[in-house]
Amino acid sequence: MVLVRDVVELVEVTRVYPGGVRALDGVSVGFEKGTFTAVMGPSGSGKSTLLHCAAGLDLPTGGQVVLAGQDIGTLREPKLTAVRRAHVGFVFQSFNLVDSLSVWDNVLLPQRLAGTRPDQRWARELLERVGLAGRERARPGQLSGGQQQRVALARALAGRPEVIFGDEPTGALDLATGRAVLGLLRRFVDEVGATIVMVTHDPAAAAWADRVVFLADGRLAGELRSPSAEQVSRRMTELTR
Numbered sequence: 146m147v148l149v150r151d152v153v154e155l156v157e158v159t160r161v162y163p164g165g166v167r168a169l170d171g172v173s174v175g176f177e178k179g180t181f182t183a184v185m186g187p188s189g190s191g192k193s194t195l196l197h198c199a200a201g202l203d204l205p206t207g208g209q210v211v212l213a214g215q216d217i218g219t220l221r222e223p224k225l226t227a228v229r230r231a232h233v234g235f236v237f238q239s240f241n242l243v244d245s246l247s248v249w250d251n252v253l254l255p256q257r258l259a260g261t262r263p264d265q266r267w268a269r270e271l272l273e274r275v276g277l278a279g280r281e282r283a284r285p286g287q288l289s290g291g292q293q294q295r296v297a298l299a300r301a302l303a304g305r306p307e308v309i310f311g312d313e314p315t316g317a318l319d320l321a322t323g324r325a326v327l328g329l330l331r332r333f334v335d336e337v338g339a340t341i342v343m344v345t346h347d348p349a350a351a352a353w354a355d356r357v358v359f360l361a362d363g364r365l366a367g368e369l370r371s372p373s374a375e376q377v378s379r380r381m382t383e384l385t386r
C-alpha cells in the first residue's frame with residue numbers, strides 16, 4: 146500500500162468575512178507531499194482566502210486546517226506564527242524582499258526570525274540552484290525582477306518547510322522570466338521533494354503543476370491532473386460563463 150501524506154489538509158473549511166461575505170464555503174482539499182498544485186478560479190472565487198487559511202495567515206470561521214499534523218485553527222498568536230515560521234515558505238507576486246539586507250541575509254531571515262540556526266550549506270546550494278551563486282552580497286534593488294523572485298524562492302526553501310505557498314509568483318514577471326521561475330518551482334518539487342501550492346490566473350503557469358484545483362463561489366469546482374494549458378483555459382471559460 147502506498148501511504149499518501151497530505152502536508153496540508155483543509156476539512157470543510159468555511160471563511161465568512163465580517164459583513165457576511167462567504168469567501169469559502171465548506172472546502173475540503175489536501176495537498177500531498179512532493180507535489181505541485183495550482184489553485185485557479187474566477188476573480189472573487191476565494192483563491193487568496195484559501196491560500197491564507199491553508200498557510201495560517203488567516204483563520205477559518207468553520208472547519209479545520211491541519212498543517213504539519215496540527216489543527217492550526219485551534220492555535221492563537223504567537224503559537225500560530227511559530228508554526229508558520231517552522232513549516233511554511235512563501236513566494237509573493239511582489240517578491241517581498243527586505244531592501245536594506247543583502248541577498249544572503251534575506252535568504253536566512255526567516256530562520257533567524259524563527260530562532261533556528263540557519264543551514265548555511267543548504268542556503269548556498271539553493272542560491273546555486275537558482276543561478277545566483279556569487280550574488281550573496283548584492284542588495285535586492287540591484288537585481289532584476291526575475292532574480293529577486295529567485296532570491297525569494299531560495300528564501301522560501303531555506304528552512305526546508307513542509308509546504309511553500311505562492312500567490313501569483315510569476316504575476317509581475319515577463320513571459321520568459323516567469324517561465325524560468327516556474328521551471329525552478331517544478332525542479333524543486335521533482336529534485337528535492339518540495340511541496341508547492343500556487344494561486345495563479347495564468348493557465349500556462351498552472352500547466353506546470355501536477356494538479357489544478359478549481360474554485361468557484363467559494364466552493365471546489367473540480368480538478369485536473371497533469372493538465373495542458375488548453376485544458377485549463379477551457380475549464381476556466383466554463384467557470385466564468
Ligand SMILES: Nc1ncnc2c1ncn2[C@@H]1O[C@H](COP(=O)(O)OP(=O)(O)OP(=O)(O)O)[C@@H](O)[C@H]1O
Pocket residue numbers: 162163164166167168186187188189190191192193194195
Ligand atoms: N478582508 C475581506 N473582507 C471582506 N470580504 C473580503 C475580504 N477579502 C476578500 N473578501 C471577499 O471574499 C471573496 C473571495 O475573495 P478572494 O480574494 O479570496 O478571491 P480571489 O479568488 O483570490 O480573487 P482575485 O482573483 O480577484 O484575487 C470576494 O467576494 C472578496 O470580495
